[in-house]
Amino acid sequence: MDENFIHRHSFIGRRAIIILTCLVLMLFSWQLEARTLYFYNPESNINDFRSVKRLFNRYLLSATKSRRYRFQPFKNAKIFERFLKKPRKRNEVFLLPSWQYQKLMKQKAFRKLKPIFVATINNNPTYTKVLITKKNIRSMKQLRRKRIASAGDRNYSKKTIQFIGAKNGLHYRTQFRILTVPKDVDALMSVLFGMAQGALISHISLNSFSRINKRKYRLLRQQGESQAIMLPIVVAYQPIKKKSTKRLLSAIQAMPDSSRGKEILGLLGWNGWKKVTPRDLQLLEVK
Amino acid sequence: MRNWILIICFYSSFAAFTAASATAAGMSSRILIINSDKSVSKYAIIHREFKSALKFKIFEINMQGKTFTPNMLKQRVSSLHPDLIYAIGSKAYIQTSAVIKNQPLIFSSMINWRRFRLNNNTYGVALELQVDMPLYLYSYLFPKIRRIGVLYSPRYNQQWFNNAMLQAQEVGISLYGQALNQPEEISRALKILLPKVDAIWLISDPIALYDKNSMRTIFAKAAARKKPIFAYNTLFMKYGAVLTIAADIPTMGRQAAGMAEDILNQEQVDEKVQPPAGSHVILNLKKVHEYGIKINHAALSSVEEIIQE
Incomplete structure (x- = not known):
């Protein structure tokens, strides 16, 4: 085979490898910079x-x-x-x-x-969570072992309720049952219609509810509030x-x-x- | 004095013992889940949630593709000695309620549970949300939508409509009803209703939703006037509903589990048939933009699913 031919081809091959490497490196750096x-x-x-x-x-x-x-x-x-x-x-x-x-x-x-x-x-x-019940529940003591509707993490809800309970004179290990619901408004409705005896919701949700449905809001009692949560x-x-x-x-x-x-x-x-x-x-x- | 202390100690230990044995008895209780068809995704979800929320001994019967004669089912149930039965779906409920006598029976996932015969030992979680729930969310999500139209047949939904009108007033919404006696009246009813309202609330009405054609007419006429449709079932999303609010399936399973726990622990159950405690909201954001509907961004956190295309 002609020597020039082989040389020419290996030169082209080398160039192709360099271009390919550059392309791969470019792609790699692009990937690297993706955030x-x-x-x-x-x-x-x-x-x-x-x-x-x-x-x-x-x-x-x-x-x-x-x-x-x-x-x-x-x-x-x-x-x-x-x-x-x-x-x-x-x-x-x-x-x-x-x-x-x-x-x-x-x-x-x-x-x-x-x-x-x-x-x-x-x-x-920050925001706070409030524990609400219907008006006929006069103190948190009546909520012992009762069902509290809450959206979000179950253990976190339990701890928050126990914290509110402790502020209301209950032992910090007082047991409550949690019904996990998708969102605050579900927890609110659960209290109003008897699916739960209490609801743990954000203060912001309670405020929105008080603005939209004043009559139903008047049926509720706020039992306690959590610490400010970031x-x-x-x-x-x-x-x-x-x-x-x-x-x-x-x-x-x-x-x-x-x-x-x-x-x-x-x-x-x-x-x-x-x-x-x-x-x-x-x-x-x-x- | 010492005697009094002894008496108090005795009574406290007795009370503690009674409470502990009641709990232990509760734990050793047996629950039987009878599922109409476990291959149906929503039935499987509710089954799983119910089971995982309880620490009792649980047995299962899946009715999928099987025919049970009343005797067969009766034998099967009595061989398992359940203290409580949970029926998922209408098929499971109808067949089970016909063969059991004393055990408490909880149902869920039955469309319009009022159609079925309930016994003294029947409890349940309804599939239909309280009207307050969707009305609150309409008001919260769309602060400018104040007049909502409803197509309904007085024969089936007059009572529902009267109640909904009162609840709507509480959240600052005016409900405009257009009565229908037969499906042929839909077009004429919409002609009267659409110019008066900002949105249509599609309810489960056998005349308004007589067949696919009636449904298509409602969606087409509302779309022509850029009036959003709010519906009660996620299926309506594919026809162009802007918002659907339905019962949340996993929550229903957990709710039924809570009821089971109360019954087995002999605690008071306030409502024997409860509305669903959770809701599932789907919003078509693309249509919201297309129709130029003003949305309350703060209320978007109440939405579980959004559709954008």
């Missing part, structure tokens, strides 16, 4: 994550003008925690309930995870070095400024963000 907001919140009512994901990704695309930014929800706490520990997730952003963050802070592996924003409802980063927080590992991480955080912060962003926040249960302050950190009991 995701990972979400876990059992308090959130929405259970059709496919549609929220689509809505969120569409928002991120319009806010960043790039397809590299994504939203990924989780349904299971344990899988979410395992995922958080992975070293390659160190440049990603996470959105989780404040109580779960407090729980994570007890583990060394998560110490560098710092809160950036906290969700707000009408500019308030709304979900956006956290990231410190220090934040990657530009793409900062860009994702900016897009999240800008959500209340667009109608699509507002819609997503509404679906998740709040309507704005604020930067975490030292006072918020105090409330989270994080030094």
Whole structure:
């Protein structure tokens, strides 16, 4: 075979390999720079994550003008925690309930995870839960071993009710039965129509109910209130070095400024963000 | 004094012992679940939720594809000695209620439970939500929708409509009813109703929803005027409903489990047949935008599912 021919072909082959390598590297760096907001919140009512994901990704695309930014929800706490520990997730952003963050802070592996924003409802980063019954229940003592309707995490609801009970003179281990319902309004209706004797709902939900149905609201009695609970927080590992991480955080912060962003926040249960302050950190009991 | 202390101690221990034995008795109780057809997803979900919420000994009969003569079922049930039976679906309820005598029987997943004969030992979770629930959510989600139209047949739903009108007033909504005596009147009724209202509330009415054609007419005429339809069943989403509010299936299973626990622990059950404690809300966000409906963003957290395309 002609030597020139072989030489020419090996030269072309080498060039092809270099171009291919460049392409692969480009693709790899593109992948590397892709950023995701990972979400876990059992308090959130929405259970059709496919549609929220689509809505969120569409928002991120319009806010960043790039397809590299994504939203990924989780349904299971344990899988979410395992995922958080992975070293390659160190440049990603996470959105989780404040109580779960407090729980994570007890583990060394998560110490560098710092809160950036906290969700707000009408500019308030905290909310309280109230225990309500019908008017005929005069004290919490009458609720011992009775059924309380509550949306959200069952154990967390139990602890909150026990905390309210302790403030009302009950032993902190007093037993209540929990009926888990999808949302606060279901818990409210359960009390009104006798499916449960009490309901643990957010103060905000009770206020909305009092505005919309004054007559039914007058049938209810508030037995007690929880401590202020911080709304979900956006956290990231410190220090934040990657530009793409900062860009994702900016897009999240800008959500209340667009109608699509507002819609997503509404679906998740709040309507704005604020930067975490030292006072918020105090409330989270994080030094 | 010492005697008094002894008496008090004796009574407290006796009370504690009685309570403990009652709980133990409760735990050793046997529950039989009779499922009309476990291959139906909603029946399977409710079955699973009921079972996982209880710590009693549970037995199961799946009626899927099987024919039980009354004698066969009676023998099968009595061989299992259940203290309580939970029937999922109408088929399971009808057949079981005909053969059992003393055991408490809880039903769920039966459309219009009032059609069925109930005994003294019958309890249940209805499939139909209280009217207050959808009315509250309409008002909460759509603050500008204040006039809602309903097509109903006085023969089947006059009482329901009268009650709904009162409840609607409580949440600041005016309900406009258009009575129907036969399905042929639907078009004419909509012609009168649609200009007066901001939305249509589709209820379970045998005349208004006589067949697919009546349903198509309602959806087409409402869409032509960009009037949203709110419905009671998720199935209406595919026909173009803007919002559906239905009973939440998993909650019904947990609710029935709570009832079972109360009955077996001999606690008082206030309502023998309860409305469902949970609701499942689906919102078509695309249609909301298309019709230019003002939505309360804060209320969106009450929605379980959204449709965007």
